[in-house]
Amino acid sequence: MKSLLLTFVSMLTVVTSQSFPTELWPITSDMVTTSQNVINTLLPSSGVTMDSSMVWQRVAYITDTFGPRLSGSQGLENALDYIRDTARNVDGLTVTEMPTLVPKWVRGNEWGILLSPRVKKLHMVGLGMTANTSGVNITAPVFVVSGYDDLMANCSKAAGNILVINTPFTEYGITVSIRVNAGNWGLQCGAKAVLIRTVGPYSMQNPHTGATNASSPIPSAAISLEDASQLARMQARGQTPIVSIYMESWWYPPSPSRNLLIDLVGTERPNEYVLVSGHGDSWDIAEGAMDDLGGAVSSWEAVRTLKNLGVKPKRTIRAVVWVNEENGSAGGLQYLNDYNSTGVLANHSFVFETDSGAFYPMGIGLSCSCGPNGCQNGGCGFTQAQLTLIGNTLLSSIGTGNVSAGGGGTDIDPSCQTGVPCIGLNVIDPRLTPGLNNPCLVDSMNSWYLPPYNPSTMYDSNYFWFHHSEADTMERLDPTQLNTVAASLAIWAYSVAQLPDLLPRDAPAPPTSPSNNNGSPSSTAGPVAGGVIGGIILLAGLFFGYKWFGKRTSTFSMSNTTSTSPSKFSGSSTSSAAYSSLSTRLHEDNNGGV
Ligand SMILES: [Zn+2]
Numbered sequence: 001m002k003s004l005l006l007t008f009v010s011m012l013t014v015v016t017s018q019s020f021p022t023e024l025w026p027i028t029s030d031m032v033t034t035s036q037n038v039i040n041t042l043l044p045s046s047g048v049t050m051d052s053s054m055v056w057q058r059v060a061y062i063t064d065t066f067g068p069r070l071s072g073s074q075g076l077e078n079a080l081d082y083i084r085d086t087a088r089n090v091d092g093l094t095v096t097e098m099p100t101l102v103p104k105w106v107r108g109n110e111w112g113i114l115l116s117p118r119v120k121k122l123h124m125v126g127l128g129m130t131a132n133t134s135g136v137n138i139t140a141p142v143f144v145v146s147g148y149d150d151l152m153a154n155c156s157k158a159a160g161n162i163l164v165i166n167t168p169f170t171e172y173g174i175t176v177s178i179r180v181n182a183g184n185w186g187l188q189c190g191a192k193a194v195l196i197r198t199v200g201p202y203s204m205q206n207p208h209t210g211a212t213n214a215s216s217p218i219p220s221a222a223i224s225l226e227d228a229s230q231l232a233r234m235q236a237r238g239q240t241p242i243v244s245i246y247m248e249s250w251w252y253p254p255s256p257s258r259n260l261l262i263d264l265v266g267t268e269r270p271n272e273y274v275l276v277s278g279h280g281d282s283w284d285i286a287e288g289a290m291d292d293l294g295g296a297v298s299s300w301e302a303v304r305t306l307k308n309l310g311v312k313p314k315r316t317i318r319a320v321v322w323v324n325e326e327n328g329s330a331g332g333l334q335y336l337n338d339y340n341s342t343g344v345l346a347n348h349s350f351v352f353e354t355d356s357g358a359f360y361p362m363g364i365g366l367s368c369s370c371g372p373n374g375c376q377n378g379g380c381g382f383t384q385a386q387l388t389l390i391g392n393t394l395l396s397s398i399g400t401g402n403v404s405a406g407g408g409g410t411d412i413d414p415s416c417q418t419g420v421p422c423i424g425l426n427v428i429d430p431r432l433t434p435g436l437n438n439p440c441l442v443d444s445m446n447s448w449y450l451p452p453y454n455p456s457t458m459y460d461s462n463y464f465w466f467h468h469s470e471a472d473t474m475e476r477l478d479p480t481q482l483n484t485v486a487a488s489l490a491i492w493a494y495s496v497a498q499l500p501d502l503l504p505r506d507a508p509a510p511p512t513s514p515s516n517n518n519g520s521p522s523s524t525a526g527p528v529a530g531g532v533i534g535g536i537i538l539l540a541g542l543f544f545g546y547k548w549f550g551k552r553t554s555t556f557s558m559s560n561t562t563s564t565s566p567s568k569f570s571g572s573s574t575s576s577a578a579y580s581s582l583s584t585r586l587h588e589d590n591n592g593g594v
Contacts (some may be wrong), residue, residue, distance in 0.1 A: 043483055054301055056477065060289075091307065094262070098261060106252065108132070110249075125285055130183060131183065140161050141162070144166050156190075158186065159190030164196075164231050165182060169464070176199055183213060183220040187216050196221075197222075199468075258323060259335060267312045273344075273349065275412075276318070277412065279292045282326065291466075303318070303490075315349065326468075336417075349496050352493070354485060355424070356425065365424045381507055383421050389514070408424050
């Protein structure tokens with residue numbers, strides 16, 4: 001039924017989008033002025049510190065005060081109350097609560113102990129929504145496999161044992177399938193329980209939780225990379241490790257919660273929207289500063305900043321704090337449910353999510369013409385060209401204007417299926433940028449580097465060291481990066497809110513550039529989408545980003561750290577030899593290097 005509805009909506013979208021502009025819409029002087037004012041406000045030449053960044057202050061307050069925010073928890077509801085009241089009463093923004101029922105799974109006590117060949121506490125965390133151990137210890141020899149194929153080849157050996165799946169991290173999208181399927185794979189082979197090597201490229205004994213398939217009746221947990229490797233070594237040399245695990249958890253009826261919609265209401269077309277967002281919930285063991293309160297509060301800050309600048313957007317600029325991204329996507333599905341049938345979603349110019357860490361942004365990834373079966377390649381013609389023009393003209397000065405193909409987010413994906421242009425923020429691994437969250441800065445580096453960014457090599461991003469673990473704390477965020485995310489979101493949102501019409505959903509690239517590009521300081525993008533132009537803009541963005549970083553490094557606040565000094569940031573020239581060394585360490589070491 002749902003897919004039929006979506007198909008109908010997609011067809012309707014195609015029908016209504018046949019009339020499209022024949023040339024790009026110009027960048028107006030108003031967009032230029034507002035963009036510069038946003039940059040001057042959020043990224044002043046005096047620099048950004050923890051004290052001066054409202055995003056940093058609010059993320060720190062919320063994580064410090066309310067803690068982890070798993071769906072169904074009081075911590076989440078308290079945090080949402082605070083955001084609602086502050087946005088409404090302090091910021092003067094329009095806040096709507098969208099009621100959403102969320103699943104409620106609660107973790108209790110849990111532990112894992114190695115009993116033989118010696119006694120040791122395992123670094124273990126139950127996977128999200130896993131079965132429990134029914135109030136008893138499960139004690140058994142472990143049987144270690146390297147992955148699914150190894151398990152299927154040796155399925156009978158897992159029977160009656162605790163199965164350990166020791167698969168090294170490659171890409172999150174690939175390795176995460178082990179976390180999702182662990183319980184059912186163990187069940188298939190008769191295991192009593194399953195322990196997986198934590199889904200992350202690097203570990204300091206911090207296991208990561210995350211959603212698993214709740215249908216399996218046998219419990220599953222993650223153990224640290226170090227513990228999994230150790231059990232594998234023991235088995236390889238002929239030892240038979242014996243492990244005991246105990247896990248409590250409870251399911252409750254679905255719990256009332258809400259998405260928060262924080263609006264700067266449009267003056268000419270208040271019922272048309274541009275949407276930026278992040279999710280407010282987190283896993284129960286994580287304070288979730290990085291995943292994803294930084295993204296949610298940066299979105300909020302984008303709207304707050306525009307309001308404080310006194311601008312009057314034509315369309316409503318909306319920041320959404322989604323709920324239940326981590327274990328159900330109820331918030332994203334609620335938005336689709338409430339706004340698709342009423343036609344509101346058809347009045348969205350784009351939907352945008354930041355959920356890869358609010359690190360230094362290098363641009364956006366765009367998907368278009370999406371339906372229930374995914375997105376159609378080549379459907380982004382006009383929209384990609386228009387956004388490329390905006391990025392090149394208004395965002396290149398801070399190095400964040402690149403537009404590439406392919407983007408989205410768990411919370412916006414349901415809405416994307418109706419065909420609305422769908423955007424994810426692309427960010428740079430913190431190890432490659434000068435921030436307080438760069439763990440490499442305590443290394444022997446005497447300068448920093450902004451190397452050629454290649455997304456295909458970034459799957460072992462620093463992000464996955466921390467996410468869904470106790471290590472997802474404020475130390476993962478940097479105030480300059482947070483403010484740059486907020487500035488980028490504000491500029492993307494405002495400039496799209498001012499366009500003559502909604503971004504087309506299925507239009508080819510126009511044959512000509514805008515004929516009246518008044519106010520544009522550097523209009524060179526033209527109508528060509530992606531490809532060579534995108535690459536040029538990326539390089540330009542990185543160049544300007546480099547220049548921008550260089551300008552600000554001398555004003556970096558180091559007030560919270562004693563392990564680095566401003567001189568560590570002050571290198572203004574790159575060293576290809578040093579970068580080559582860094583790159584090798586980062587990308588060839590399967591454990592994530594440094
Ligand atoms: Zn997230």
